Amino acid sequence: MNILILGSGGREHALAWKLAQSPEAKQIFIAPGNAGTALTGTNVPINPTDFEALKTFVIEKEVEMVVVGPEIPLINGISDFFKQDKLLHDIRVVGPGSKGAQLEGSKDFAKHFMKKYGIPTAAYATFTAETVKEGEKFLETLHPPYVLKADGPAAGKGVLILDNLDAAKTELQNMLLKAKFGKASGKVVIEEYLNGIELSVFILTDGKDYLLLPEAKDYKRIGMGDTGPNTGGMGSVSPVPFANEIFMQKVKEQIIEPTLQGLQEENIPYTGFIFFGLMNVNDNPYVIEYNCRMGDPEAESVIPRIKNDLLEVFDNLTQGKLSESNLEIDERYAASVMLVSEGYPGKYQTGKVIKGLDNLNNCIVYYAGTSRDVEHDQMKTSGGRVLAITAFGDTLKEALQNAYSNVEQINFEGKYYRQDLGFDLQ
Structure with a gap:
């Protein structure tokens, strides 16, 4: 094929x-x-x-x-x-059609959908440029931190979490009146802040049946201890220790199955991945967001754990025969560390020579913002997120140690990476 x-x-x-x-x-x-x-x-x-x-x-x-x-x-x-x-x-x-993709394409659509089908999520309200003053008043009714989300897609960077009310009002104006995230922030969803720990859950579905993929936890913020601005993702680990059988049963019954039922009732066909961005609040799952595709950097820790022939699974998926597939999962932990360019997620330089790729052991290298200089036979940086280094271990600690030991072998000017992945899980 x-x-x-x-x-x-x-x-x-x-x-x-x-x-x-x-x-x-x-x-x-x-x-x-x-x-x-x-x-x-x-x-x-x-x-x-x-x-x-x-x-x-x-x-x-x-x-x-x-x-x-x-x-x-x-x-x-x-x-x-x-x-x-x-x-x-x-x-x-x-991949789903545009109707199904609205689960990710519009935060407002997704929140309406969750509310309609009783899927647990944070309280919210949606505002436009015409209702920015009402948005400011709504912020005054909430307790900090304040969560502002651009309605449309913004490459994983359209969410702001702010501790100060005045700063939240200013950013609301920046999003709605000054197009901080372009067309994506033509509408802004303001949400109640959920205090818990995040995880990512993924399914493949043909609209009727679904396969549950390994869950993962990604690390979005640029700085150690989850500080600084959001990025497209600084790394991920899989599985997630607290996502035990009891918790995942709640995810299936309260979130996955009502989502699929809702798609069927709305007559929205769906063939592909659904990514559930979840928050564990006192051992109960809440949906923060939907994505209509596989996550990144979660893919770099989840896909290596799938033992099946993925093409065979996709073949059944696209023929409406997903029920004929059963996933086999590697029980080991996988940790994936993202190496990024200095300055990311803001301005950064590209064209930096990557060295040390021949010195790696017992890991998988997934390339992102990279290009090959054929003339000089060199690998160079071409983006903000450059490489993901994935390694296995019998424990999370071992997987992280194996990944980080390989990360240290790679060098390029301005190399940066989070050194604390898994800090909140051990």
Whole structure:
């Protein structure tokens, strides 16, 4: 089978790495990919939102399956585009249509959906530029910290958590009146702050049945001890020690199953990943957010733990036969540490030579913001999040030690990483 993966991050490298292990995988293409995906497939210089260019390519290369990594093509309707095109409708797409992708594409839609179907989440209200004064008054009714979320997609950076009321009012104005996050903050959801510990839960669903993937915990903030601004993710660990059988049963009964029931009642077909960003509040799960795709950097610790042929699972998923698949999971812990460019998530420099990749042992390297300088045969940085180093261990501590010992072997100018992953779990 010829497969096209859309995206260019560590998640897409993890998907390409895993799918390449399938005996049924003939050719794997990644659009646009990165220096790591080029090691497991063929990179294609096409923007994942250029649907017409993708159409031409998949017809030319006889692609049979498209796996969508990032959220924007899904929100923009790539699955619908394929289904509605007479030349493309038989190509299998791993990813929901635009209606299903609204779970991530609009925080307001997601909160309405959760409220309607009794899915536990924080109290909230939504505001626009016209109602910014009402938003400020609503903030006054809450206790700090104050949670402000851009309604639309903002690459994981559209959430602000502020301890000061005046600062929260100022940021509300910045989001609504000064487009701090562009179109994404045309609406802002203000939420009650939930005090607990986060985790990420993932399923694959064909709209009827679902497979529960390993859970993970990611670390979003740039600084040690979860301080500083949000990033796209500084690393992840899987499994999560507190997500025991009792807790996960609550997740299934109170969150996953009502979500699937709600999609069915709203007549929203769904084929792909659903990511549940959860908060554990006194051993009870609450939904912070939905994503319509696999998480990143969670993919880099979750996908290595899946023993199955993932292409076979995707094949059943896209044919509505997901019930025929059973996941086999590696019981060991996986820890994934993200190396980023100095200055990220703000301004940073690229083009820095990466050294030490030949010195690694007993780990998996997933490439993100990287490019290969063919002329000088060098790997260089090309983005904020550069590499994810994933290692296994029989305990969380051992997995982290194995990952960090390899991280220390890699060097590039301005290398930065969180040195405290798992600090809240041990």
